[in-house]
Amino acid sequence: MTDTPRRGDPAATPRIRLVDVAREAGLSKTTVSAALNGTGRMSDTVRERAREAARRLGYRPNATARLLRAGHARLIGYAVGEFARDPGSYMASPYFAQLTSATATAALQRGYALVLLPARCGPDEWADLPLDAAIVADPLDDDPLVEDFIAARVPLFTDRSVEGRPGTHWVDVDADGAVREVLDHLRGQGARRTAVVLPGTVTRFHSAVTDTYRRWCGEHGAAPRLVTTDGPGDGPVVGAVERLLTGPGPRPDALFVLAEASPPLVLDAVRRAGLGVPDDLLLVCASEDASAAHTHPPVSTLSLQPALVAEKGIELLMAALESGSREPTGAVVPTRLEVRASSSAGAGKLRSTGAVRR
């Protein structure tokens, strides 16, 4: 695929084809093809002759031609729905960074490669790509990306919003279980007024979280205290935390930050509000950021386990691709709560450090 055949350019050598090798070796296309692929039965002499000719000429088979015969390209399109406004920025989020690399790894292990697609793209952008399937990570509500792939009958792996539609496969994070686990944990550590910080985006995950939080509060006779950030990024999240802790109303005794932000920064914001962690306030952040383990005290995190999401999704997709079935499939994957000192009552005395309070 290296060269568009251009006659005029002296620098561009026309690419060596199978026929060229055949001619050089004094054999036929067929024989050379079989020799190079190790498929046919032939004398070692001939096989070696073909190989030698190929080597001499620097022959490299044309991938497109092989694919045309093979009937598939082992290529999967990958797009992220949520970041439609700022396409190309999703990698800045540890969650999406990990999801992306885990998806690529899982696919690669099974012989498929990922093609990075822009967040906002119509069929025009991928119609010319030989995609065997597509992945839309965190689609928006009624994401056109999703609809386009379904309309084109491209096998699709995305979230639960497509449940039941032929040719689709979903994996969802167990939002309900996650929220309950965190709230129960905090309650178990003595918290009675746990506030939640949510991002402004409207994805399935976040609305599910809101629902469960309200329901849990109802069940435990607690007053919901929910703050939404102004936008993505550290600044807005820190701002929301500050507003929550210094604003009017009863002060929370625990904080569950679901909006993605740097855990050390969140911890810092709490401290600047004059509160000690975990003594005055228990803290849990939903984050994939490894820095959470290195703060003082370390910050408890809820991991959405992007690697698990990727692994499970690719598994479902591969099963469908290999069977050729358009039967929809799906799965829920658990989150993982990593309890550290920031949400362990009493850890303040036991493990306290020279924490900087200001």
Next chain:
Amino acid sequence: MTDTPRRGDPAATPRIRLVDVAREAGLSKTTVSAALNGTGRMSDTVRERAREAARRLGYRPNATARLLRAGHARLIGYAVGEFARDPGSYMASPYFAQLTSATATAALQRGYALVLLPARCGPDEWADLPLDAAIVADPLDDDPLVEDFIAARVPLFTDRSVEGRPGTHWVDVDADGAVREVLDHLRGQGARRTAVVLPGTVTRFHSAVTDTYRRWCGEHGAAPRLVTTDGPGDGPVVGAVERLLTGPGPRPDALFVLAEASPPLVLDAVRRAGLGVPDDLLLVCASEDASAAHTHPPVSTLSLQPALVAEKGIELLMAALESGSREPTGAVVPTRLEVRASSSAGAGKLRSTGAVRR
């Protein structure tokens, strides 16, 4: 590409081909093709008839077949050399995350899509992919990845190590200028004993940094103080900083952390060593992490500008691809020092802004 033709499976509908549409419309392949591509000259009636038939049948052209005709796939392989040990983990680094997404965006704008390749991969992994070119981000010394692509005559974009080799294109960060700018800046703020924290990896960038640092120290009669981390990640970097500040020897009055780590964590480590920033110690981190702007005080950062690297590299690659030339090209791109309060002498009192120099 959706289906491997499978006769037995009742669920799998054989894919509609151009001939099918032609038959349905009572026209020939040629006419339908021209009608759908808007190429030929024909009556509007016929064109509409062809389109209608295609729509009715849900026809989607086979991308591979078109590519075979077109002679290119507009696909670029993308691999990261540095993370060969832990393939798939590079996205965790903000630098590589941004480099990757910026590269994808730049390529996409020009009609090329990126194919994610595993860090450690031989020709076998990509031989069947119709790649028009390849990118190896931060190759190791004599990276086999690089050699394989060059041997296969696949146009390659990577770092300066390939300078001058036909079919290669390089972009390098101006390490020398970067180090001088940071050291000069710190000296201008009163620092006389600037220490440097470097990662253990051996990439061009890091050896260039070491060289320049030693030379600069020689020029300014300063004693070089250089610490290397035990490995990648926040923990080792923080450990190195702690060792540097609490260990034996004269205490540095400025720190230039080139190993990638979460800036809030580095700041925290300095504080736990009992030092105030910027009063006792000036701090500059090489980092793309946005959290640096939100600490108290904000941390000065040196950005390697991955977006610029990507943009420039894709530009060079595209120029070569479009001209078909194998003439090697290359460029150096500048870094960007974002001076914030952590390296502004007296900012402790003034509450500095985040002024941008350069």
Next chain:
DNA sequence: TTGAAAGCGGTACCAA
């Protein structure tokens, strides 16, 4: 204006 046929570069079936 429309269509038949020749490729694009391989692979695979079958006959020699």
Next chain:
DNA sequence: TTGGTACCGCTTTCAA
């Protein structure tokens, strides 16, 4: 064992 040939699905030239 080896080679002729059809074919993957589409585009394009050229003749009708």
